[in-house]
Amino acid sequence: MQRASRAVNKETVDIREIAKRAGVSTATVSRAINRVPTVNSHLAKRVWRAVDELGYYPNTQARALVSGKSKIFGLIVSEITNPFFPEIVQAFESVAVQHHYEILLTSTVHNPKLMESAVRRMIERRVDGIAVMTFGMEELLLDDPNLRGVPLVFVDVGPSRPHVSNIHIDYLHGIRQAVQHLAALRHKRIAFVTGPLGLKSAIARRDAFLHSVQEIGLTLDTLLVVEGDHTMEGGMTVAADLLKLPNKPTAVLCSNDMTAIGVMRMSYEEGIVIPRDLSVVGFDDVRLAQFMLPPLTTVQMSQTDLANSAFKALFAEANRKVPASHGVEYTLRTDLVLRKSTTLAPHHGIRSAGGDS
Numbered sequence: 001m002q003r004a005s006r007a008v009n010k011e012t013v014d015i016r017e018i019a020k021r022a023g024v025s026t027a028t029v030s031r032a033i034n035r036v037p038t039v040n041s042h043l044a045k046r047v048w049r050a051v052d053e054l055g056y057y058p059n060t061q062a063r064a065l066v067s068g069k070s071k072i073f074g075l076i077v078s079e080i081t082n083p084f085f086p087e088i089v090q091a092f093e094s095v096a097v098q099h100h101y102e103i104l105l106t107s108t109v110h111n112p113k114l115m116e117s118a119v120r121r122m123i124e125r126r127v128d129g130i131a132v133m134t135f136g137m138e139e140l141l142l143d144d145p146n147l148r149g150v151p152l153v154f155v156d157v158g159p160s161r162p163h164v165s166n167i168h169i170d171y172l173h174g175i176r177q178a179v180q181h182l183a184a185l186r187h188k189r190i191a192f193v194t195g196p197l198g199l200k201s202a203i204a205r206r207d208a209f210l211h212s213v214q215e216i217g218l219t220l221d222t223l224l225v226v227e228g229d230h231t232m233e234g235g236m237t238v239a240a241d242l243l244k245l246p247n248k249p250t251a252v253l254c255s256n257d258m259t260a261i262g263v264m265r266m267s268y269e270e271g272i273v274i275p276r277d278l279s280v281v282g283f284d285d286v287r288l289a290q291f292m293l294p295p296l297t298t299v300q301m302s303q304t305d306l307a308n309s310a311f312k313a314l315f316a317e318a319n320r321k322v323p324a325s326h327g328v329e330y331t332l333r334t335d336l337v338l339r340k341s342t343t344l345a346p347h348h349g350i351r352s353a354g355g356d357s
Contacts, residue, residue, distance in 0.1 A: 021050035035100055072102045073314050074122035074130035076115065080107040082230070082258060083286040084303060088133055091307035099315060101128075108134055110196075129153070129314035133306070135201040151317030153310045153327070157200055165313035165327030167306060169201070172208040174299035174334025175253070178281045179212035181297075181336060182251045187279060187345040191224040191249035193238050193259050202230075205255045205283065224249050228259045235262020243270055250278065250345045257282035257289050257298055264292060264341070279342040283334075294340035301334050 015029045022029065024043055031039045032047035050056075075092055077085040089105060096103050104125055106118035115134070122130055129151035153165040182190050192209045195202030206225070213220050223245060228234045235254065239262065242249055254260040260282030264274055272278050274294060282289055282298035289296040309330040316328055 022046040087303040128318040131310040175208040177336035187251040195255040232262035235259035236266040239263040239266035275343040
């Protein structure tokens, strides 16, 4: 019966009833609900016990008017269907909940109009900051006058100015490790599948590959550096083209894991055994990579570390009492994760199902 009463009455519960139940003032209830740190911890526990007993849900909009903060962060990702991004979302939401923040999530699918719509919605909700995890579309936001004064965090491209923080990805470290690993396995014809070259992150990964190849003195066949689109389907298409070359690669390094999975799928269809006939390396280390057959060797870019750095930057800016001349700078290192999709280069090139070399 008590549970049914709570269900009926909770719509009309206000902070006066909470105060009466907890035996404190309404001011104390307000401060406790808004998590003001100066509230006596014993009194705060009494308030939250009363909140739970009465089934009260604080009005977040009213709280925002009182505190000046919505306790909401916006999170913009490129495409929710790519396993890399849900892992970022999960990690970001996890740390947000720990700090009593909500997140407003949107996926742009690389569409500028969706990006514009997402930002407008976030501004209307008066978010306390926005993490932009789109890896290349950030420039669209830099000159938006509505975002002046809103804490922002970007990957790689944000300018040094107030309220704007940056997470710099050290692509070179992990890609250099991958190239050196393949060279140590005697691979001399290493292909690289880029991401869409309209994305700065894709260009950065390609340039890291070119630098790493040049650094160890490998001769680069320009036919082996091809543009992909960061999808499994794109990986299959590119693999089909590479496998038609008269002088085929013996190893393929991909700009992301989805592309690498596509390469592995097309190789299977063509009767090419990985890694015996073709070594494959991905980039990102999505959770799916370790469950591939064979498990995918890849360059890890930690989604958890990326999400934690993004939240930390926003939290610091949103709670800064004295304005800073610029935001926070973070660096995220990449590292090669060895699994079973790479091995010694075949002696006579790739063997197809028909026995051609």
